[in-house]
Amino acid sequence: MYVSGEIQMVPIGPDVSFTKYIAKVKTIIEDSGLQHTMHDSGTNFQGEYALVSRVVEECMQSVLDNGAPRVICYLKLGTRTDKDYATELSAAEKVKRYLEEAK
Numbered sequence: 001m002y003v004s005g006e007i008q009m010v011p012i013g014p015d016v017s018f019t020k021y022i023a024k025v026k027t028i029i030e031d032s033g034l035q036h037t038m039h040d041s042g043t044n045f046q047g048e049y050a051l052v053s054r055v056v057e058e059c060m061q062s063v064l065d066n067g068a069p070r071v072i073c074y075l076k077l078g079t080r081t082d083k084d085y086a087t088e089l090s091a092a093e094k095v096k097r098y099l100e101e102a103k
Helices: 019-032 049-065 091-102
Strands: 002-012 035-039 042-048 070-078
Touching: 002 019, 002 049, 019 035, 019 042, 019 049, 042 049, 049 070
Parallel strands: none
Antiparallel strands: 002 042, 002 070, 035 042
């Protein structure tokens, strides 16, 4: 099943900065081959559900392995059967094109 979603990792622990944790999470997502876009409050992605679930587990484990005693993972997933995610433009791209055409 092909899914679209967003993930946000929140390391809980003594460190004030999340940088070292999120840098590793970004590397894991990039290495996985998932189509993704990182932003300030998380990462949007698309891919096969089985791959997404493996990547989420690996990301959570990496935060723990990097020294955080706890991690909270916010995960939103969606799928649809009326369109092909793999070939469909992203919602952001559709809005961008709409605005360009409206000029």
